Amino acid sequence: MLKNGIYGILILVAAACMGDDTQTYTATPAELDIPPFFESSILPPEIPRDNPLTVEGIALGKALFYDPILSANNTQSCASCHLQSGSFSDPNQFSVGIDGSIGTRNSMPLFNLAWNRRGPFFWDGRAATLEDQIFEPITNPIEMANTWSNAVAALQNSGTYPDLFDAAFGSTTIDSVKVSKAIAQFVRTLISGNSKFDRYLNGVEDLSPAEERGMNIFLDETRGDCFHCHGNPMNPLWTDNRFHNNGLDEFFTDRGLGAVTGDPRDDGLFRTPSLRNLAFTAPYMHDGRFNTLDEVIDHYSNGLVYSETVSPLLKKIAEGGVQLSSEEKADLKAFLLSLSDPSFTTDSEYQPN
Amino acid sequence: MKNHSFKIVVTFLSTVLLFSGCKDNDDTPLAEVSPSFSFTHNWDGVPIQNADYETTTYVNEHGETLTLSKLMYLISDITFTDAQGNSFSAGDYNLIDAREGVNLSFTPDVVIQEGTYNVSFTFGFDDEDNAGDYPDLNTADGGVWIVPMMLGGGYHYMKLEGKYLNTQTVPESQVGFAYHAIRANDNSTSPITLQDTSFTVDLGDVAIGEGTNIEIQMNVAEWFKNPHTWNLYELFSMLMPNFNAQILMSENGAGGVFSRGN
Secondary structure, X not given: OOOHHHHHHHHHHHHHHOOHHHOOOOOOEOOOOXXXXXXXXXXXXXXXXXXXXXXXXXXXXXXXXXXXXXOOOOOOOHHHHOEHHHOOEOOOOOOEOOOOOEOOOOOOOOOOHHHOOOOOEOOOOOEOOHHHHHHHHHHOOOOXXXXXXXXXXXXXXXXXXXXXXXXXXXOOOOOHHHHHHHHHHHHHOOOOOOOHHHHHHOOOOOOOHHHHHHHHHHHOOOOOOOHHHHOOOOOOOOOOOOEEOOOOOOOOOOOEHHHHHOOHHHOOEEEOOOOOOOXXXXXXXXXXXXXXXXXXXXXXXXXXXXXXXXXXXXXXHHHOOOOOOHHHHHHHHHHHHOOOOHHHHHOHHHOOO | XXXXXXXXXXXXXXXXXXXXXXXXXXXXXXXXXXXXXEEEEEEOXXXXXXXXXXXXXXXXXXXXXXXXXXXXXXXXXXXXXXXXXXXXXOOOEEEEEXXXXXXXXXXXXXXXXXXXXXXXXXXXXXXXXXOOOOXXXXXXXXXXXEOOHHHOOOEOOEEXXXXXXXXXXXXXXXXXXXXXXXXXXXXXXXXXXXXXXXXXXXEXXXXXXXXXXXXEEEEHHHHHOOOOOOOOOOOOOOOOOOHHHHHHHHHXXXXXXXXXXX
């Protein structure tokens, strides 16, 4: 658990390093509300030393997340493509920008990103940190299509934001770095840890027989073998936060990580998404090609396609996949849905004030 | 891992030995040192570098042409044993990611007097250590270093992955392999049958002084060679629940995979 004392020291150090206009920095240290099982099983989040969580910073970040002021024509906010009802993802295959432009990838859901401890972010890993990730959509021409100078000017000229930035960062002067820091603080508070399976692990709820069978398929190397990329009950993240080619295509129209690193060994690799909240995050895959979870399971069961960089873990690729029976597919789906957390998609803490 | 009392014993023994050392004829105390280790990887003597993964082809003892894509492994309990049979170990561990170059250097948390020691370590975790709960290992490798309970729980010892050329298909095809070493388990029995397949690697006697670094070399080819010639056509994947395959891996590992360099 992150302690107030640690935050206090970090803030004092940060304050000591800042310029004159931040000497009165008095933001209130905040803690993440970490589920006990997360705390006991995996390493804690790494909060950047230069962006400690504060009550005022998180509040500012939430206001910015939901405010279309950041887009060029004041029509889109972060929440336009990251809907809480969709576990902060977009139910559309591709998100639509302010001028009707269509993206090429499905919007990633936003939760438990504080535990992506070393990054990177985005499907293709092109952002090293969460703060870096937040920088991009505001100026992306097919998303919010703004310039930072315009966005900052709009915030600076608003009636409320200078005071909110002053409360969060000790200065009424707004800049892009503070905007990204504040939104990152809010996004780090988006924690999902109350699925049926979480409650099962906590001993307060039983799995159904189908869910239990599905879990065994998930963990069985001779059947589902999902755990090598998506983790197991000892790790509540349900993703390895790494990059794999999961056998979608023989040829790549989207090189994914390879386009970022320039290394052909990374062509067709995309970040593993978490299996939490699948009930809310359709469509699936980096390009949202699958509308249903059944299609996803069918892909791994008999739809795998070989390409040079395909993961060696897809062992039965010559047969198209792990060849699950219809009963096994149904059980696996039941288990996967037990990882969904409806309380996360309705939590008023994450809603605009 | 282990307990603090053991470390205290080590420290106490070190201290006692240090003062014993002060009684030498010249009254010059022996220096206390913390030797470091480095880890290197080769295929029958040819170094394996990052650029070799997924690109350089190797031929294993059985004749399959293969490429490597991942090599991570866990070592633990580096132990220094002096001529009197006194052993010193911090009981700590190191998870190496050879491709990514992570943890290629490691200094165990132990202080010993300079001198000559037999040096050994454990490949993987022995049963005692494998029963522990380590948040860093629960998080390692993206959180998938853990072994599911239905396979006996604990942690992977090694993930060696790649692809081999299947020449028996028309056309020839690349097939992924996942040579994953864990504790041998058979969950067809109740309760599950478990066998500790970690093994001790003896690096021999080493003169240890100030700044000593010991290179631990892994010859990856040996995993496929000795004493069991590994047939990837038969043993390419689904090896974690394969009790006999885990025994074979362990025996091949103990058969000469590791050696001391420099």
